[in-house]
Amino acid sequence: MRVQVNAFRRTLRARALRSHGVPQVGTASQQGSRRHLTRMGCDGKFFVGGNWKSNGTKSSVTKLVEELNAGSVPSNTEVVCAPTFVHLPYVSETLDAGKFQVSAQNCWVEGYGAYTGEITAEALGDMSVNWVILGHSERRALNGETNEFVADKCKKALDTGLSVIACIGETLEQRESGKMFEVLDAQLAAIAGKIDDWSSVVVAYEPVWAIGTGVVATPDQAQEVHAYLRKWFADNVSPSVSKSLRVIYGGSVNAENCSDLATKEDVDGFLVGGASLKGPDFLVIANAFEMARA
Numbered sequence: 393m394r395v396q397v398n399a400f401r402r403t404l405r406a407r408a409l410r411s412h413g414v415p416q417v418g419t420a421s422q423q424g425s426r427r428h429l430t431r432m433g434c435d436g437k438f439f440v441g442g443n444w445k446s447n448g449t450k451s452s453v454t455k456l457v458e459e460l461n462a463g464s465v466p467s468n469t470e471v472v473c474a475p476t477f478v479h480l481p482y483v484s485e486t487l488d489a490g491k492f493q494v495s496a497q498n499c500w501v502e503g504y505g506a507y508t509g510e511i512t513a514e515a516l517g518d519m520s521v522n523w524v525i526l527g528h529s530e531r532r533a534l535n536g537e538t539n540e541f542v543a544d545k546c547k548k549a550l551d552t553g554l555s556v557i558a559c560i561g562e563t564l565e566q567r568e569s570g571k572m573f574e575v576l577d578a579q580l581a582a583i584a585g586k587i588d589d590w591s592s593v594v595v596a597y598e599p600v601w602a603i604g605t606g607v608v609a610t611p612d613q614a615q616e617v618h619a620y621l622r623k624w625f626a627d628n629v630s631p632s633v634s635k636s637l638r639v640i641y642g643g644s645v646n647a648e649n650c651s652d653l654a655t656k657e658d659v660d661g662f663l664v665g666g667a668s669l670k671g672p673d674f675l676v677i678a679n680a681f682e683m684a685r686a
């Protein structure tokens with residue numbers, strides 16, 4: 393009987409994937425623990441962020457918004473799209489607010505003032521942009537953002553009333569030389585040293601070696617690090633923050649691998665780059681938690 397039920401569920405899932413135009417890749421590992429459903433509780437929703445990075449033309453952004461608005465998002469999942477600053481006002485006005493929120497990809501560390509070229513957290517709030525991605529590895533690498541600077545920006549954004557997607561992650565070299573946990577500890581400790589209230593923070597674990605490479609962390613690799621991070625929060629912040637904080641995974645997440653990753657108990661969502669630029673694929677990812685539960 394149980395075998396039949398499972399087969400039926402797999403068929404439903406396959407149908408859902410097909411209806412979103414996703415090629416089938418065999419049976420997903422559905423055996424992953426579902427304990428996070430309980431742990432996240434009624435209030436905690438699965439979180440799916442789309443980081444559009446420096447991509448998008450007027451016409452591609454218009455098309456993407458149309459595709460997203462035509463899709464559905466389950467009520468147990470919070471979906472946040474982060475276009476460029478230039479496209480933010482258009483996207484925030486046209487994206488269906490019943491299904492999607494918008495985020496900036498960065499903000500400045502100070503308030504309004506003489507900071508040519510920077511965008512303040514206050515200005516984002518004023519434009520009804522309630523989320524900001526901070527500490528992305530591309531900004532750390534390309535703009536020299538240090539742990540301290542990222543932490544200061546997290547504090548500033550939170551103090552201004554924004555919610556923060558705080559990114560951390562190790563390079564391949566750091567992982568292979570056994571420094572991964574040390575690196576993650578330092579990135580988190582800097583933020584924890586500046587903020588007390590984690591209720592408006594989502595932590596995105598994005599291993600640098602998985603970003604834009606097509607080399608996704610395996611569900612077990614992601615789970616290992618997410619469990620470590622949760623323990624870090626229990627030991628260094630508080631058991632209740634550790635329990636309620638959403639720790640999401642980013643790095644080559646796509647419509648094919650999202651469902652398997654979503655079965656892992658400490659994976660509370662995703663931060664998606666390339667695949668978030670393809671409406672149908674991003675909608676599949678936005679439904680990953682639902683599919684993993686099926």
Ligand SMILES: O=C(CO)COP(=O)(O)O
Pocket residue numbers: 443528598602603604605606642643644645663664665666667
């Ligand atoms: O950097 C990322 C999201 O912030 C991940 O990018 P990709 O999904 O393209 O690997």
